[in-house]
Amino acid sequence: MRNRIREIRLEKGISQQKLADEIGVTRQAISLFEKGDRDPKLETWIKLADYFGVSVGYLQGIEEQSTTDIQNQKRWNERERSFLKALRESYMLDGSWEDLAQTFKREWHKHELEEWSVQANARD
Structure with missing residues (x-):
């Protein structure tokens, strides 16, 4: 294999x-x-x-996976990377846990909206 x-x-x-x-x-x-x-x-x-x-x-080469699955995983990996990058940058800029929490909430909502948009487009 x-x-x-x-x-x-x-x-x-x-x-x-x-x-x-x-x-x-x-x-x-x-x-x-x-x-x-x-x-x-x-x-x-x-x-x-x-x-x-x-x-x-x-x-x-152990398991089979469709192109769609690969694309979905890639999309999530890109989102996770951007999400973590935003958190890391927020914390490194001022080191405040409060600001980090606010960045987390903002980025989390942004990712939820992006996922909702992708799902809505897939249904259309």
Whole structure:
């Protein structure tokens, strides 16, 4: 059973070097992972799966997953990243827990509205 790292990387138009830089490994490691000459550590599997917006099992070639599922996961991963980024920036700017709580509420509502919009468009 062959993993899907190369397949997904090429589908997304990402170079081995860019992927390596994004997840914190060498380009050579990515090459070895793709050829199946070396298996990533669990931590690296998780980073790869998060980066691509797929499950670890799908990336490993163990489970099947539809394109729609991948797109939904990617959409949520992007939202989670932006949500966490906003929280992190809010806390780093002034370190106030009160401001962090307000940012959390604002971002949470923003994400709920985005999800509602996506669901409404899917029904139309």
